Structure formats: structure tokens, C-alpha cells
Amino acid sequence: MSDQPTAKNGLSRRGLKDLEEMSGRVAILLKMFANQFDAKSNPDGIVVLGIADNSLCRTELVEFFTSPGRLQLEPRDLTYADHFYASTRVLKAIAGLYNDVPDGLYSEKDWKPPLKRVEEGHILVGNGATEIIDACFWDLCDEGDGVLLSAPYYNAFDEDLSFRAKVQIVQVHMPEPKSGSGSDAKEPKASFAVDIIKDYEDALQKAKAKGIKCRAVLICNPHNPTGGIYPRETVVALAKFAAKHDLHLVMDEIYARGCFTTKAVPNPTPFDSILGIDVEKEAGLNPSHVHVISSASKDFSINGFRIGIFISQHNPDLITSMGANARFAQTASPAGQLFASLLNDRKYLAWFLQENRRRLTITFDKVTEFLSHHGIPFVPSNAGHFLLIDLQKYLSDGEQKRDGIAGQEAATGQESELTPERELTHKFIEGGVMLAPGSQYHYPAPGFFRMTFSIEPQALQVGLSRIEKVLGLPSWITSQPPVQF
Ligand SMILES: Cc1ncc(COP(=O)(O)O)c(C=O)c1O
DSSP states (O other), X not given: OOSSOOOGGGOOHHHHHHHHHHHTHHHHHHHHHHTBOBTTTBTTSBEEOSSOOOOTTHHHHHHHHHSTTOOOOOGGGGSOOSSTTSOHHHHHHHHHHHHHSOOTTOOTTTOOOOSSOOOGGGEEEESSHHHHHHHHHHHHOOTTOEEEEEESOOTTHHHHHHSSSOOEEEEEEOOOOOOBOGGGOOOOGGGXXXXXXXXXXXXXXXXXXXXXXXXXXXEESXXXXXXXXXXXXXXXXXXXXXXXXXXXXXXXXXTTTOBOOOSSOSSOOOOOOGGGSOHHHHHOOOGGGEEEEEESTTTTSOGGGOOEEEEOSSOHHHHHHHHHHHGGGOOOHHHHHHHHHHHHOHHHHHXXXXXXXXXXXXXXXXXXXXXXXXXXXXXXXXXXXXXXXEOGGXXXXXXXXXXXXXXHHHHHTOOEEEOHHHHHHHHHHHTTEEOEEGGGGTOSSTTEEEXXXXXXXXXXXXXXXXXXXXXXXXXXXXXXXXXXX
């Protein structure tokens, strides 16, 4: 963009940059959201399998949240929160969740609670993990500093780290997960094995040589977009790496309570939260350098409440400094009270967490049965709402072209390269189903797509049947009994 001020409706250069961002990719996404499939009201709408959303228990959750007496607002909820930036009651409920409710696939008996009990003062609440990530890296880094992040990674980390905080992502290339179909589909263990530390060392040295000062390692565990889980020994090795180079270790554990078993991987790698690991003793890492990010969005299927969680148990200065940014993104008290009421109703919470995992297993198994039937390789996931599918054989091998259709280009009026992967993405959208192309996640090879399976069964069936049509596969899914819980 030129340095000359432009007078487009009086916007500043910053404003123009925002306008460009909002009229491109975001506008396309919003258009798709506005035209989402609904069996009754919008049967021709797009089945969105490209967003991490879990609607498997939505009906029950709506019943729970709207049941009489559930929302108990008090006069103090109508003023500013008594703690930054949520009420003490909400912080207490979140602390209770971390102290008492097992994550991963652990039973009460086998689970190791946090090494140090989580207290209200260890927690910062904002309006989503998105905001928490922005605030965290704003305060851990200066402009131009680096954060090590293994690729492929959750696509929004790009904006979350760079949009305001202007942090550079230093990519660490994880061993590519192997795809397989039927009984060949195996848990992608090599991508999360201790060996990856040498790739971190390598990436750190390369960044140093370019003059980039790395301040932190960001780990998404369980991982988006693969749905894989880091074994405890790798988490400890990453903590040792952080200690060796005086880095912060920021763990995005937003999928910690959404781990599930499947027919493909009945005994997945157990998830161990960093909060249960003695990083000082086992890795020599100063615990003031360990931070956890989570949210109500993913594990509790309530993206709309906009509640993000940050836990740092040994760094009160960081919590306080993040408050400066968090004040621009405070959560609303009714959302906070309803979330707290879910967390405090331990009987219902236990039912929900278990039932949610059961439904994730059922839909995952259905989708992988579909993929295996059609010989489409996939990478099994054991957490989150999605899995990677390998559509390399469906990519056109034609040359790259210029395009101005269904993608970002249409909205911005810009032309850009139509790669075979992008071409297939467009074909899916034109066929009424959206899948997220691997290039968005910095996946190294073209042709991988992240596919969400945690959607309501009828919509899932329609989505899979549209995939069959777009790929020219014989119709199969509609002859199958629909998923039932
Ligand atoms: C790994 C990861 N972190 C953060 C977020 C953002 O979540 P929120 O809705 O709380 O902003 C997402 C959303 O998909 C995610 O997958």
C-alpha cells in the first residue's frame, strides 16, 4: 500500500487496511454464514464443514440455558464486574472447573489435577480465546519479535498474533501426518514425538540469523488442524526447550475436554495439561513462563457466549498487564453467569462432557466410514471437531490460472492465482458444501482439507452427499441410516 494518504470515505491508511481485510476473506465467510444450510428454512444453503463448530449437543444446551431459574442475575450483574473483567463468581466457577473436573479422557481416579490449585487471581477472562491470544502476545512480545509455532497451524493464529501485536510467526515444520484409509489410518504420532525439538532448535537458529528475537513457543494441544495430541514427554521436552532459550511456553488447550476415542484409534495418546506438570522440576522452566489459553467456545460448544480464558499461575504482572487490552473486550455478565451455572452444575456438566465425547465418536466414525468406503485417505483425529482428509487425487493437474470467482478475489475485485486446491475449494462451495483447504493452515502439501464432522446429523448427511457429487463418487451416504444418538 502506498504511503500517500487516500481519501476513500475519509478512512486513514489503517482504516483502509482494515477495510481490505474485512471486504476480503471475512466478507466471504460472513456471506457463507448468512446462507447456511438448514433442513427446513434453507435447504439449498451451504453445509459449512470448514469451521470448528460443534452442534452435537446444542438442543440439550439450549434447554439447559433456558430452563426456569437458570439465569440468576443479581443487581451487581448490571454494573461493571468486580474483578477484571468478569465477576468473582465466574472466576470461581472457572477455577473450580480446572481444580475438580478431569480433562482429556481421564476418569476422576486417574486424573492429576493442577500442581497448584487454580485461584481467581490466576485467571483473566476476555470475550473469546481470540482476544486472549491477542492480549497475551501483545504483552509478551514487542513489535517484530518472533513466536515459534509448528505448521500446519490454526489459521487465525496468523491474524491473532500479527494484526495488532505485529508479532512474527516463526514456523516450525512438524513431520507431515500420514494419511490412510480403513485400517491403514493411524494416529499421527510422529508429528508430535519428542524428535520435533530439533526442528524447534533449527527454526530458532534460523530466526536468530535473520535478526528475529523469539520470545515464546505457542503450542496448540490438542492440535488444530490435525486433532492430534502431544504426549506428556513431548510437552516436557518443549518446556525444556523453552527453559534453555528463556522463552515463554503458551499452551492453547482449547480442545482439552473434547478428546474422544474412535474405531480408528481406540486408545489415543492421553492428553496432559501443562497445569499438571511440574515444569520447574521436570524441565527447569520458571513457572512464570507458562500460560494456558482456553475458551467456552470449543469444549462447551458455546462460541456465541464469547468467553475466553487465560490462566497464568505464577505471573501476576502478565495477568495485570493483559487487563489493559482485555478492557476493550470484556465479556457480558449474562453470558458469564450462564457459563458459571453450567460449570457449577456438576451433575449436568459430567453428563454433557461425557455425552459430547460419545457423540463426537459416533459422528467421527460415521464420517471415516464414508471416507473409507470411497477410498479417501484421512488422518485420524482424537480431539476437536475436525479431521484432515487427503483429496490430492481429486486436484486438477492443469496449470494455475487466474480467477475471480467464489473466493476472496470476488469480494476484493482482485485477481489471484487459482491453484488446483483453490479450484477444488470453489467447486465444493458451488456444490453447496464448504471445506477448509489445507493451505489456510500452512499445510505443506496441496490437496489436504480440514473437515468438521461435529455438525447436526441431517446436515452432515447432506454435506457428505454433496461431497460425493462434487468428487463424482457413486452415491452411498443417502442409502445409509443417518447418525442417531
Ligand atoms: C486452537 C484455537 N484457538 C483459539 C480459537 C478461538 O476461539 P474463540 O471462539 O474463543 O475466540 C480457536 C477457534 O477455532 C481455535 O481452534
